[in-house]
Amino acid sequence: MHAVFYLLLAASLTRYLLRHPWEGRSPWILVLCAVLTVLYAVGAVSGPRVAPRRLAWLGGVVVVWMVLVILAPSFAWCAVPLFYTGLRTLPERAAIPLVALLTAFVVGAQLRLSHRDFDPDLVVGPPAVAAIATAVFVHAQRLAARQRALIDDLIRTRRELAATERREGTLAERQRLSMEIHDTLAQGLSSQRMLLQAAERTWDGDPPAARTHVRTAASIAEHNLAEARRFVHDLAPADLAEGGSLEAALSRLAARESAGFRADGTPLALPDRVQSALVRIAQGALANVREHAGASTAALTLSYLDDQVLLDVADDGRGFTPSATAPPGARGHGLPAIEARVRQLGGTLTIESAPGEGTVLSVAIPLTTPLREHR
Incomplete structure (x- = not known):
């Protein structure tokens, strides 16, 4: 112009x-x-x-x-x-x-x-040109104003979505941290407390047993320290880092918790996140057995099927009614944390229990085609 x-x-x-x-x-x-x-x-x-x-x-x-x-x-x-x-x-x-x-x-x-x-054309022509030019400009300006308003709305919506995603990410990270702390540090500290209390009770009457409890507590503290370091760096559970295989990690975990372990089927190469989640689930389940079930025996079973991997945790404790939100005396993140991990992997959680008849917790994780490769 x-x-x-x-x-x-x-x-x-x-x-x-x-x-x-x-x-x-x-x-x-x-x-x-x-x-x-x-x-x-x-x-x-x-x-x-x-x-x-x-x-x-x-x-x-x-x-x-x-x-x-x-x-x-x-x-x-x-x-x-x-x-x-x-x-x-x-x-x-x-x-x-x-x-x-x-x-x-x-x-x-x-x-x-x-x-x-x-000449009428000289009187009508210029106003017609002016009217058309004005109408075109005003229409374009109004369109531009609506477009600017739309862009402002989109920018504001994008900022709101980004803020919402940050909040959701923060909440998800908090949930993850709470589950990790519950399944590692909190359980280790609980075990240490029980062992030290047992050592205190037997310190005068049975010094060798008391020293055994103290050494076991020290071993758990060392393991907890390794877990804390890996937790800070967002690495795999310490049991997986020590031996490499899922079966070895679960076996070591069962030994620390005085539980049995058995693996069935042909082992498959599972993703690291699946292996880590199964170890954490086993840790949480055995912690529930130790703290709430009053069981004399417990057993871990890892089973490889054609289309899924199963993890079963069974005990002969007091049991509970599965329809209840948690076993009697339970608190914190035990079962909710297990449910959240299973849900993240697209699996299913089944609990079979009755008062006085023990409990069987079963986790089934589906296997996609790329995962079904033999080691």
């Missing part, structure tokens, strides 16, 4: 000089053209912001152009770019009267140039 303005201004000046090689008003027209060129260039650089200086600039451009049209009607068609300048600078209610004023000057200039009888 700026280029069109300069082109029309140059064409109007050329037409005037060709029709009127030199007249008394020619110097004024040249000076006014130069002033208008400079004024318009200043406004083109400063942009369409509405401010007192900007309004003063627009008023100066319009006044200089009107004087030019009065002196030389051929400058009338420079009004078309000025339509858009006014519409971009002023609010819509103020810009439309300005367009009407500019259009009136164009009509008057065309009538002066016609040198003929009254």
